[in-house]
Amino acid sequence: MFEYAPAPESRDVVGIRPSYGLFIDGEFVDGTGTPFKTVNPASEEVLAEVATASPDDVDRAVRAARKAFGGWSALPGSERAKYLFRIARIIQERSRELAVLESLDNGKPIRESRDVDLPLVAAHFFYYAGWADKLGYAGYGADPRPVGVAGQVIPWNFPLLMLAWKIAPALACGNTVVLKPAETTPLTALLFAEICRQADLPPGVVNIVTGAGETGAAVVNHPDVDKVAFTGSTEVGRQIARSVAGSGKKVTLELGGKAANIVFEDAALDQAVEGIVNGIFFNQGHVCCAGSRLLVQESIEAELLDALKRRLGTLRLGDPLDKNTDIGAINSAAQLARIRELSDLGEAEGAERWSPPCALPDKGFWFPPTIFTGVAQSHRIAREEVFGPVLSVLTFRTPAEAVEKANNTPFGLSAGVWTEKGSRILWMASKLRAGVVWANTFNRFDPTSPFGGYKESGYGREGGRHGLEAYLDV
Incomplete structure (x- = not known):
């Protein structure tokens, strides 16, 4: 069989810090929980120590998001779109750095993170930037309003792409966000926090809290979170549905499959x-x-x-x-x-x-x-x-x-x-x-097309015009 010579991508394009804090109100701050280590699954090498957000830290993040909501939601859609377009362009400019970091932290081949994940991440921000000033034409009423503070919990299989699926429509609709990345893959979310600062996104519009399941539960169950979005296992999805039942929170769940x-x-x-x-x-x-x-x-x-x-x-x-x-x-x-x-x-x-x-x-x-x-x-x-x-x-x-x-x-x-x-x-x-x-194809994704399931695969749709509904008070 024809043998390929090794063609490794350089790690030098990424500067991984020894430790990371939480991103709250536009600043990196210390967490009060016990820090954890994130490792490279291909080598078991420790990449960095990451802060754990306690319930008090999550409360700080939600309060920052609530405070920022008034100004962010009052902006004209065309102004919010400028921030989303700026984020999308920065993602494209830093795509090589993001792809390498994703492969280091997640274990997926660089060919996939470079050629599939990152182009789709940028595409989602570009797509929803286009919707920000057209929400009245999306089919959800002439003057739809944002829901408020969105608590979002994402999985480890597509860390940056799932972040884009959640954050882009939320911001386009005028909501603010508290996002909890997976414990084993927090690094690209924390680099995205730097991108938010680079894009001059107003403080508190996006907050990122790291940790394990307890941190995610604190986000989901916080009384001042108006919308919960979760992608992950059916088992955890059931727990979330039970915990928010009767609370009045809007919920979307994208769970398991057996296609x-x-x-x-x-x-x-x-x-x-x-x-x-x-x-x-x-x-x-x-x-x-x-x-x-x-x-x-x-x-x-x-x-x-x-x-x-x-x-x-x-x-x-x-x-x-x-x-x-x-x-x-x-x-x-x-x-x-x-x-x-x-x-x-x-x-x-x-x-x-x-x-x-x-x-x-x-x-x-x-x-x-x-x-x-x-x-x-x-x-x-x-x-x-x-x-x-x-x-x-x-x-x-x-x-x-x-x-x-x-x-x-x-x-x-x-x-x-x-x-x-x-x-x-x-x-x-x-x-x-x-x-x-x-x-006659499989695993084709496009930001203009809705994605979601039936039965134990959850409810709600992400992507496309349909993905706006979960972040609008309709």
């Missing part, structure tokens, strides 16, 4: 294989809408699996900062343990496990790309979200059977359909109980 990627016998095989690989092995499978269940028409199962295994043999696992790397590190030791546990259960339940020959690095958190065949719908690997590079393969004979199997899940976030027939795509899309259905 079906459905391949019909007339699909373009090589194209479908690329879509399957992108659907489950992109970002090490740390994707809520990952195509983790492959439903393949029985007549082409053998041919498709042969092609898929050949393709997996060409994937390169290793240093996330190497531009040739396809699969990076698992984000944390805890997530690696979860992936291993469910994979071992898959074998114990009778499914057949396969991975390409793959040397794993000695240090860090690593898991090879893995396929399970002979999977039954009752198997836990077919029902539970693994959130790792693990694909379960099932078969079907008819479109009706494909729909029945695809919908046989407590989740409903996304699905993919691979076929040459446009009529079949439309029929399948009308039957699949999923918030997003991709046709």
Whole structure:
């Protein structure tokens, strides 16, 4: 096989400080909780010590956001748009620095953070900047008002992109923000705080508090938070829904998924294989809408699996900062343990496990790309979200059977359909109980398009005109 020479991206473009505080009212301040360390999952190297926000610190942040709300919400939309455009341009200017920092802190390949995450981050700020002075035309009334203070909690799989999904529409609508990034990936959010200062964003409009679940709970449950937005696990989403019930707070939840990627016998095989690989092995499978269940028409199962295994043999696992790397590190030791546990259960339940020959690095958190065949719908690997590079393969004979199997899940976030027939795509899309259905592609995102799920995948939409509704009092 042709061997690539290493092509590492330089770390010199990023200056990581030994320690970071909280970002409250436009300033970096000390936290009163016990600090924690964030590590590089590819090497287990400690990157920095980060402050933990106590409930008192969260209260300070919410009060700063409330104080800033009056002035920010009173600005004409065209003035708020100027700040959002400025932030978007600074993100573009500093995109290399942000991409390297994201890969260091998260473990994802630099190719993905550079070519996927960062362009989408800037695009979301540009897009919602365009909406800031047009809210009366969004379909939510002639003069919609902002909700107030938004408490936002984001996950570790797309740290900067999830920040953009949350902050951009909130600011465009005239709200102020208290954001809590994931404990294992706080560094790009803290660099974004510097970008807010560079853009001269008024103090208190964006506040960033770091910490673990207790900090997130303090943000969600604060009585002066008007809107809660959460992306993460279904389990935590349930806790949030219970805790805010009856409070009058607006809530959007974007939770887990177990998406079906459905391949019909007339699909373009090589194209479908690329879509399957992108659907489950992109970002090490740390994707809520990952195509983790492959439903393949029985007549082409053998041919498709042969092609898929050949393709997996060409994937390169290793240093996330190497531009040739396809699969990076698992984000944390805890997530690696979860992936291993469910994979071992898959074998114990009778499914057949396969991975390409793959040397794993000695240090860090690593898991090879893995396929399970002979999977039954009752198997836990077919029902539970693994959130790792693990694909379960099932078969079907008819479109009706494909729909029945695809919908046989407590989740409903996304699905993919691979076929040459446009009529079949439309029929399948009308039957699949999923918030997003991709046709002959997978994991395509655009700021103009709404994203969200049904059932245990949450409620509310982010992106597009629909993403404004959660931040407007309509």
